[in-house]
Amino acid sequence: MLHNLYIVDDDEAVRASLCRLVSRQPDYVVRSFPSGEAFLKQFDELEPGVVLLDFHMKGANGITVLNAIRAISQRFVVMMLTAHGAVHRSVDAMKAGAFDFIEKPYDSAALMMCLDLAFAELDKLSTEVGGRDAAVARLALLTPRETEVIAGLAAGYSNKQIAWTLQISPRTVEVYRANLMVKLNVGSLAEALQLVFVAEQAIAA
Structure with a gap:
């Protein structure tokens, strides 16, 4: 089963580093976006997946993008990237619906473990959504x-x-x-x- 991962970060070096790391996984399909606006512009065309979303970006910040995702669709699980020590931002992200958060600079092993959990959550949500859709159809x-x-x-x-x-x-x-x-x-x-x-x-x- 393919895992669609979407990296949204305005730091080109961070995007490149994350892409190199996760692309080593044979079942990952990775796409990166330089801004929240760029991601949301293509949102309707994207398959369900996990979004690795930077909190602090020029233009629409991570919370703004997260709120937009939650208002449009439940087919994405969002993990937030935050600066080291920015606990208040992490709390804001969780309140807004983020599944988890990773502090920069991130630990590669910890990041991959969190992504595994995020994709497991996505599978769970997909099953629940499928069950809800089936119930609506039967009724x-x-x-x-x-x-x-x-x-x-x-x-x-x-x-x-x-x-x-x-x-x-x-x-x-x-x-x-x-x-x-x-x-x-x-x-x-x-x-x-x-x-x-x-x-x-x-x-x-």
């Missing part, structure tokens, strides 16, 4: 009325309460409930509700 199979019924069930309402809210009979609610269970291909109400909760995470994301 899209329901009719509007079936969707209302399962929403009531997810809210903890009984069949009678749902029937009263929708102004239909409890027996009709039972029919809708049975139909949506078949459409969702689930064996229990708990499984159906789990799909709802997972899909809600996708909407929130």
Whole structure:
């Protein structure tokens, strides 16, 4: 499996050094960008990956770029490069959603270890996103009325309460409930509700 790594740093020497280091890994595909603006300009064309992002750059700084990434997509894991001793910057980066941070000058072994963890996190996120997308797709199979019924069930309402809210009979609610269970291909109400909760995470994301 290929690991897409994006290096964003306005220091050419740092970019070159990082590229040499990580390019030794046979499964890494590395691209570098001289500024946050250059990275964001090509953002939509990039495959999911890990972003090694410098905190202090001319133009858009690391936090600005990180916030932009988080506002657009969840398909990237961001590691921040910070100056040695800049603890407050590291804290700001973590609060903004960075997975981890590396201090300059970096230790090569420590950096590679952190990148391994970052790619493991990316794999985890990709699996979660895939599960959320699948849940949304399955729920899209329901009719509007079936969707209302399962929403009531997810809210903890009984069949009678749902029937009263929708102004239909409890027996009709039972029919809708049975139909949506078949459409969702689930064996229990708990499984159906789990799909709802997972899909809600996708909407929130």
